[in-house]
Amino acid sequence: MTVAAKPTMIEFRDVHKYYGDYHALRGITATIRAGEFFSLLGPSGCGKTTLLRTIAGFEEISSGAVMIDGRNMEGVPANKRPTNMVFQSYAIFPHLTVAENVGFGLRRARLPKEELTRRVGEALEMVGLRGLGARAAHALSGGQRQRVALARALILKPKVLLLDEPLSALDKKMREQMQVELIKLQRQVGITFILVTHDQEEALVMSDRIAVMFEGEIAQLADPETLYRRPTSRKVADFIGTMNFLSARILREDAQGIEVEAQGLGRMLLDASQAPGAASGTGTTAGFRPETATILFEGQKAEREAMGTIDEVVYFGDMTYYDVRLDGTEAPIRISMRNVFGRPVLDIGARARIAWSPGAVVLFR
Amino acid sequence: MHSGGEMEQETRWGRFRRSEAAQGYLMVGTPALYAILLLGAPLATIILYSFLTDGYLEIIRDFTFANYREAWTNELYRSVMLRSLWVAAAVTAVTVLLAFPVAYFVSFHVAPDRKSLWLFLITIPFWTSYLIRVFLWKVILGFNGVVNSGLMGLGIIDEPLTFILYNVNAVVITLAHAYAPFAILPIFVALEKIDRSLLEAGQDLGESKVMTFWRVTLPLAMPGVIASVLIVFIPTIGDYVTPALVGGPEGRMVANLIQLQYLKLDNYPLGSAIAVSAMSIVTVVSLIFLFLNRRFLRGPK
Amino acid sequence: MKGGGFRIYVLAYLVFLYAPILLLPLFAFNDGTVIAFPLSGFTTKWFAAAAEQPSLWLAVKNSLIIAAASAAISTALGIFAARASTRYEFPLKGGVMGLIMLPLVLPEIIVAVSLLVVLLGLGVNLSILTVILGHVLICTPFAIAILTSAFQSLDRSLEEAAYDLGETGLSTFRLIILPLVMPGIISSLLISFTISLDEFIIAFFLAGTQTTLPIYIFSQFRFPQSVPIIMALGTVLVACSIVLLTIAEYLRRRGLARSGAKDTGGFL
Numbered sequence: 057m058t059v060a061a062k063p064t065m066i067e068f069r070d071v072h073k074y075y076g077d078y079h080a081l082r083g084i085t086a087t088i089r090a091g092e093f094f095s096l097l098g099p100s101g102c103g104k105t106t107l108l109r110t111i112a113g114f115e116e117i118s119s120g121a122v123m124i125d126g127r128n129m130e131g132v133p134a135n136k137r138p139t140n141m142v143f144q145s146y147a148i149f150p151h152l153t154v155a156e157n158v159g160f161g162l163r164r165a166r167l168p169k170e171e172l173t174r175r176v177g178e179a180l181e182m183v184g185l186r187g188l189g190a191r192a193a194h195a196l197s198g199g200q201r202q203r204v205a206l207a208r209a210l211i212l213k214p215k216v217l218l219l220d221e222p223l224s225a226l227d228k229k230m231r232e233q234m235q236v237e238l239i240k241l242q243r244q245v246g247i248t249f250i251l252v253t254h255d256q257e258e259a260l261v262m263s264d265r266i267a268v269m270f271e272g273e274i275a276q277l278a279d280p281e282t283l284y285r286r287p288t289s290r291k292v293a294d295f296i297g298t299m300n301f302l303s304a305r306i307l308r309e310d311a312q313g314i315e316v317e318a319q320g321l322g323r324m325l326l327d328a329s330q331a332p333g334a335a336s337g338t339g340t341t342a343g344f345r346p347e348t349a350t351i352l353f354e355g356q357k358a359e360r361e362a363m364g365t366i367d368e369v370v371y372f373g374d375m376t377y378y379d380v381r382l383d384g385t386e387a388p389i390r391i392s393m394r395n396v397f398g399r400p401v402l403d404i405g406a407r408a409r410i411a412w413s414p415g416a417v418v419l420f421r
Numbered sequence: 422m423h424s425g426g427e428m429e430q431e432t433r434w435g436r437f438r439r440s441e442a443a444q445g446y447l448m449v450g451t452p453a454l455y456a457i458l459l460l461g462a463p464l465a466t467i468i469l470y471s472f473l474t475d476g477y478l479e480i481i482r483d484f485t486f487a488n489y490r491e492a493w494t495n496e497l498y499r500s501v502m503l504r505s506l507w508v509a510a511a512v513t514a515v516t517v518l519l520a521f522p523v524a525y526f527v528s529f530h531v532a533p534d535r536k537s538l539w540l541f542l543i544t545i546p547f548w549t550s551y552l553i554r555v556f557l558w559k560v561i562l563g564f565n566g567v568v569n570s571g572l573m574g575l576g577i578i579d580e581p582l583t584f585i586l587y588n589v590n591a592v593v594i595t596l597a598h599a600y601a602p603f604a605i606l607p608i609f610v611a612l613e614k615i616d617r618s619l620l621e622a623g624q625d626l627g628e629s630k631v632m633t634f635w636r637v638t639l640p641l642a643m644p645g646v647i648a649s650v651l652i653v654f655i656p657t658i659g660d661y662v663t664p665a666l667v668g669g670p671e672g673r674m675v676a677n678l679i680q681l682q683y684l685k686l687d688n689y690p691l692g693s694a695i696a697v698s699a700m701s702i703v704t705v706v707s708l709i710f711l712f713l714n715r716r717f718l719r720g721p722k
Numbered sequence: 723m724k725g726g727g728f729r730i731y732v733l734a735y736l737v738f739l740y741a742p743i744l745l746l747p748l749f750a751f752n753d754g755t756v757i758a759f760p761l762s763g764f765t766t767k768w769f770a771a772a773a774e775q776p777s778l779w780l781a782v783k784n785s786l787i788i789a790a791a792s793a794a795i796s797t798a799l800g801i802f803a804a805r806a807s808t809r810y811e812f813p814l815k816g817g818v819m820g821l822i823m824l825p826l827v828l829p830e831i832i833v834a835v836s837l838l839v840v841l842l843g844l845g846v847n848l849s850i851l852t853v854i855l856g857h858v859l860i861c862t863p864f865a866i867a868i869l870t871s872a873f874q875s876l877d878r879s880l881e882e883a884a885y886d887l888g889e890t891g892l893s894t895f896r897l898i899i900l901p902l903v904m905p906g907i908i909s910s911l912l913i914s915f916t917i918s919l920d921e922f923i924i925a926f927f928l929a930g931t932q933t934t935l936p937i938y939i940f941s942q943f944r945f946p947q948s949v950p951i952i953m954a955l956g957t958v959l960v961a962c963s964i965v966l967l968t969i970a971e972y973l974r975r976r977g978l979a980r981s982g983a984k985d986t987g988g989f990l
Contacts, residue, residue, distance in 0.1 A: 446804050449819075460824060460833070523732050545963075659831050699832065
């Protein structure tokens with residue numbers, strides 16, 4: 057089943073949140089589908105954690121509605137919602153053992169002892185902590201704490217699992233490993249995961265769909281590929297990866313497409329889908345990703361070429377980044393090239409021919 | 422529709438805020454009420470009394486500054502207040518100066534896992550009965566006391582020393598001993614907070630160990646020193662037991678004077694005026710030190 | 723360990739701190755009425771003499787009642803105030819907390835006289851009840867100081883996690899908050915108890931015709947013949963405080979070990 061065909065799990069209807077005069081959430085309207093791995097991505101202070109906490113019930117909203125599985129959550133406290141949360145600090149109860157932590161949510165169910173032990177064992181098994189139940193919580197490593205937090209939240213079989221920057225406290229290696237494990241876990245349990253993160257790479261790797269947030273609003277909500285290839289605003293484009301911007305002018309717009317003249321690149325004809333954003337009134341810009349252009353070497357030819365001077369060279373081992381000042385432009389653009397064996401690294405000040413493709417250009421108006 | 426929504430947001434926010442504040446007040450309500458009724462109101466009462474006139478067995482509701490004039494000009498009262506100030510200053514200076522090297526030692530020369538044991542050892546005497554400790558000093562310094570009997574037994578003196586008990590010296594020694602642990606803790610905490618790499622940086626920049634101490638450690642420890650000055654000064658200036666038991670007639674301090682006015686002479690207005698004066702002295706001295714602390718935090722020239 | 727010179731100074735300092743207290747058992751077991759060297763022989767008769775004083779027993783009983791009540795009430799008040807100041811924001815918070823903490827920087831004689839004036843003005847009879855009122859006032863700031871640090875080290879998301887897992891506010895408090903601040907509560911009880919037990923001036927003003935242990939000791943200063951008895955009594959008191967403090971320190975360390983926190987020093 058494709059994601060699009062799945063029913064709605066969470067719906068935000070024009071959600072606003074004020075802290076005094078501070079407008080933290082500014083009219084959020086969005087739906088999250090059942091079984092989806094969904095990310096809220098944005099810089100710190102953009103409201104992503106606040107939005108997550110309105111789902112959990114830790115933040116009351118000022119107006120609008122949060123629906124979970126078709127039910128309006130107004131007045132429903134956190135302990136009565138079908139959601140569970142993995143906290144940024146993991147919030148492992150330090151005075152309890154691992155098993156007591158994991159089984160904490162089952163206390164109210166008053167299960168028989170064997171049943172409780174069995175379910176805790178299953179949950180520990182699921183997160184790869186089999187046999188660690190008797191361990192004191194404070195004797196765990198960062199990665200283990202996170203697994204305990206996951207098991208504790210999943211044991212109640214919530215409809216939605218909320219993850220508040222769960223990987224930010226881990227080192228790089230551990231983080232990458234946990235990303236993969238979280239994806240697998242989500243597929244295994246099949247429930248909706250909502251992840252808050254400020255790390256664009258993490259969001260791209262893990263999510264089915266991502267909502268990019270700035271200043272209390274969702275700037276764009278899309279799947280990772282669309283978000284990367286067709287950002288609707290310069291801000292989104294800049295936040296997710298790197299993009300080169302060149303000021304541009306629209307010459308003609310009709311059923312055939314949009315004819316644009318961009319500084320340094322010249323004229324091109326773009327498809328309407330290459331201008332996905334609404335007009336922002338800040339002027340027209342053409343953008344392309346560093347890896348969609350290449351520097352041409354002796355004897356190579358391309359359909360579209362531009363000339364420039366190399367401004368800076370940064371060597372990364374597998375890649376080399378070139379900052380190139382296109383003829384007739386002020387600011388250099390960046391081109392990233394894979395370092396193929398036998399290909400020379402160019403020097404600063406050298407002239408270079410650049411190959412680019414109109415299909416990779418995104419237009420912002 | 423939209424503006425209507427905005428209005429609703431404001432009132433809802435207001436409700437939420439009120440409820441958070443309400444929860445806070447609910448929590449703090451009982452202790453706050455207790456403090457208002459049993460501390461705030463009584464303090465206000467003695468401030469009021471200090472401006473009234475003492476009549477025989479009653480207090481006359483005439484507003485007057487006479488009590489303060491009496492408290493500040495009468496030679497007896499003035500000398501007691503000045504002596505209290507002087508004794509408290511001497512005790513504070515002695516205590517803090519003696520305590521600093523101890524705090525420094527525990528912070529810099531004791532292994533981290535042994536520090537709490539040292540602090541424990543230092544604080545134990547403080548938690549033993551204060552009256553018993555004062556009593557012991559009386560016994561130690563007394564006419565037939567440990568010092569005199571010991572010194573005479575050793576043949577160093579022929580007759581008991583009399584200048585060590587029932588005077589100001591005895592008060593200073595006893596109080597300095599009583600508040601010693603109190604002075605160490607704030608200094609220790611301040612020293613613990615110092616980033617050790619700052620000291621290495623000081624020496625790396627060519628300062629000697631002594632100069633590093635003088636230019637880096639001491640200024641950074643100053644907030645702790647000032648805290649310990651206050652923590653010793655405030656209770657010593659108002660101490661009653663020590664001057665009453667080992668001070669003799671010439672070692673009396675302001676607390677003894679207040680007690681005398683209230684319990685013996687029944688002169689509430691004058692007693693209140695002395696008490697308010699003592700409170701003012703404490704406040705002024707505290708403010709001076711807090712001001713010095715702010716100056717230090719801003720960094721010396 | 724480094725710092726040889728320092729070490730000698732610090733040891734000398736510890737001797738100065740402990741010397742008077744070490745004299746206590748020395749003379750409590752000394753068979754002589756005068757507290758002077760040389761010692762004249764071993765005896766336990768001063769302990770027996772102390773135990774035979776009915777007025778002493780009454781003072782001890784009063785003091786224990788007062789200290790237990792003051793410790794319980796000020797710790798309860800301290801829990802509320804510390805929770806309010808660490809968890810909630812409300813207008814005038816600084817002022818309210820300042821007033822509650824004021825006795826910390828107020829000479830005790832001032833607290834004593836101002837309370838006395840008001841209680842007499844209201845026609846309240848002085849008794850151990852009025853002493854408790856005064857002691858709660860001076861113990862509460864200490865309780866708040868200890869409990870605030872206990873509440874502060876509590877991660878707010880622990881509460882939220884418990885709530886998220888289906889507990890109510892009350893059961894969260896019982897299952898999570900209370901166990902985690904328990905070492906703080908016990909320290910607060912012990913320290914308030916010790917402060918109240920040792921407090922003289924407020925008791926002296928507010929006890930009326932009742933006596934407490936410090937008042938009893940104070941009254942015995944006038945009688946040279948009771949000096950050895952006080953020495954014996956002091957020995958018992960010091961032994962009790964050392965036991966209490968050791969328990970408090972042990973509990974504090976166990977609390978730290980349980981929550982996995984780093985040991986940062988003593989309980990003050």
